[in-house]
Amino acid sequence: MSFLNLFRKKKATAPVNRAPSYLSGTAKTETGLADTRAAIDELSKAVKDTPEAVEIYLALGNLYRSQGEIERAAQIRNSLIVRPGLAPVTKARALYELGRDFSRGGFLDRAVSALKKARDIAGDSPEILTELAGIKARGREFEKAAYYHAKLGQPVQEAHYLARCAEDDFSDGDDVTAYSTLKKAIDIYPSSTESWLLVLSRLKKDNKLDEFRKKFREALQKVPNHLRFVLVEGLLAESTIFGDTPTSVAVxxxxxxxxxxxxxxxEIEVSDPDVSMHYYGARLLQLCNNQEEASVWLEKTLILNQNFWLARLELFNLAQDQQQLTPSFKNQLDFFVNIAHKIKRFTCSSCGFKRDRIFFVCPRCRSWHSITFRKELNQ
Ligand SMILES: [Zn+2]
Structure with a gap:
C-alpha cells in the first residue's frame, strides 16, 4: 500500500456556503480565492488550539502551497518534522510534502534533498519516486529521470528519457553512446516512437539512405498504428522533436x-496505411514534386474518411491552380485558405489540448503518447 493511504480520509463534503452559480467567471475566481484564504485562516486557528492535529497541519501546508506561499508551507512541514516523538511515517509524509513545496517554488536541490530523506524512511514509495522523476526531468537530468521511471516500472517514460539522453549525446558529438542508448530504449519499450524518430532523423541527417530504409520499415511495424504519423511529421520537422530542445535548424x-x-x-505504401498515413504519403509526394500521384493519395484519404478536412484543403489547393479566378475572388479565397492552414492539427485524446507541433507527453494533462491527428474539424 502507498504510504500516503495512511493519511487519506473519506472525501470532504461540499461546503454549504459555496459561491452562487450565477456569478460571472471572474467573480467566481475571486470568490474562490477569498474562500481559500478564509479556509486557511480557519485552519490556522484550529491547528493553534490542537497542535497534535497532524492531518490538519499538513492540509494547511498544502493550502499555502496552492496559493504559492511556499515559505509558509515549508515552515509548517519543518515545525512538524522537528516534533519529538513523531511517528516515522508522519515524518516521511511531512518530508514528502516539503519536497513538493520546494519543487513548486523552483528550489529543485532542496526538493530532492527532502524527498530523499522521505525515501530513506518510507522506501521506494510510488509518490516519492514520481516526484523525484519529475524534478530530474525538469532539471534536464534525463538519465536520472529514466532511472526513477525504471524503478516505477514505467517503460514508456523510461524509454522517453533515455531518448532525451541520446539527443544530448548526439549534440555533444558522442554518436556511439547515443545509438547504444537508443538501442537500450527500444529494447525496454519497442514501440518508443520518440526513440525510433531520433534514430531515423539521425540516419537522414547523416545521409545513410539504405539503413534509413531498413529502420523506417521496422519503425512502421513497431510503432502503434495510431502513432505512425508522428514519425513522418517528426522527420519533416526534425529540429523540434522534443519541442523545448534548442537545436540548430538543419540546412x-x-x-x-x-x-x-x-x-x-x-515503405508507407506497403505498410497498410490508414487515413493519416495516406495523407502524409501525399504530402511527401508533393515535396517530391509529384503532384499527380499526390492527388491520387489524397483522393484515397477521402475515400477512407470523407470528413478529412486537410486532404480536402490540399486537393482544393491543387485544383485552384487550374481555375481562372478574378483577383477579388482569389483574394477572398486566399484569406480562408490561410486561416485553414493555421488550424492546429494535433490533439490530446485525453484532455482535448490542441497543438501544431508533435508532443509525447501532453503539456496540459501530462498523458503519455495521447497525441492524435485531427482528422475531422470537430475533433
Ligand atoms: Zn492532455
Missing part, C-alpha cells in the same frame, strides 16, 4: 531530402 538540401521522401512513400 535544407532539396535533392538529398527527395530521395528520403521517395523511400518513405514506398
Amino acid at each position: 535544407s538540401d532539396g535533392d538529398k531530402n527527395i530521395s528520403f521522401y521517395e523511400v518513405m512513400v514506398k
Whole structure:
C-alpha cells in the first residue's frame, strides 16, 4: 500500500456556503480565492488550539502551497518534522510534502534533498519516486529521470528519457553512446516512437539512405498504428522533436531530402496505411514534386474518411491552380485558405489540448503518447 493511504480520509463534503452559480467567471475566481484564504485562516486557528492535529497541519501546508506561499508551507512541514516523538511515517509524509513545496517554488536541490530523506524512511514509495522523476526531468537530468521511471516500472517514460539522453549525446558529438542508448530504449519499450524518430532523423541527417530504409520499415511495424504519423511529421520537422530542445535548424538540401521522401512513400505504401498515413504519403509526394500521384493519395484519404478536412484543403489547393479566378475572388479565397492552414492539427485524446507541433507527453494533462491527428474539424 502507498504510504500516503495512511493519511487519506473519506472525501470532504461540499461546503454549504459555496459561491452562487450565477456569478460571472471572474467573480467566481475571486470568490474562490477569498474562500481559500478564509479556509486557511480557519485552519490556522484550529491547528493553534490542537497542535497534535497532524492531518490538519499538513492540509494547511498544502493550502499555502496552492496559493504559492511556499515559505509558509515549508515552515509548517519543518515545525512538524522537528516534533519529538513523531511517528516515522508522519515524518516521511511531512518530508514528502516539503519536497513538493520546494519543487513548486523552483528550489529543485532542496526538493530532492527532502524527498530523499522521505525515501530513506518510507522506501521506494510510488509518490516519492514520481516526484523525484519529475524534478530530474525538469532539471534536464534525463538519465536520472529514466532511472526513477525504471524503478516505477514505467517503460514508456523510461524509454522517453533515455531518448532525451541520446539527443544530448548526439549534440555533444558522442554518436556511439547515443545509438547504444537508443538501442537500450527500444529494447525496454519497442514501440518508443520518440526513440525510433531520433534514430531515423539521425540516419537522414547523416545521409545513410539504405539503413534509413531498413529502420523506417521496422519503425512502421513497431510503432502503434495510431502513432505512425508522428514519425513522418517528426522527420519533416526534425529540429523540434522534443519541442523545448534548442537545436540548430538543419540546412535544407532539396535533392538529398527527395530521395528520403521517395523511400518513405514506398515503405508507407506497403505498410497498410490508414487515413493519416495516406495523407502524409501525399504530402511527401508533393515535396517530391509529384503532384499527380499526390492527388491520387489524397483522393484515397477521402475515400477512407470523407470528413478529412486537410486532404480536402490540399486537393482544393491543387485544383485552384487550374481555375481562372478574378483577383477579388482569389483574394477572398486566399484569406480562408490561410486561416485553414493555421488550424492546429494535433490533439490530446485525453484532455482535448490542441497543438501544431508533435508532443509525447501532453503539456496540459501530462498523458503519455495521447497525441492524435485531427482528422475531422470537430475533433
Ligand atoms: Zn492532455
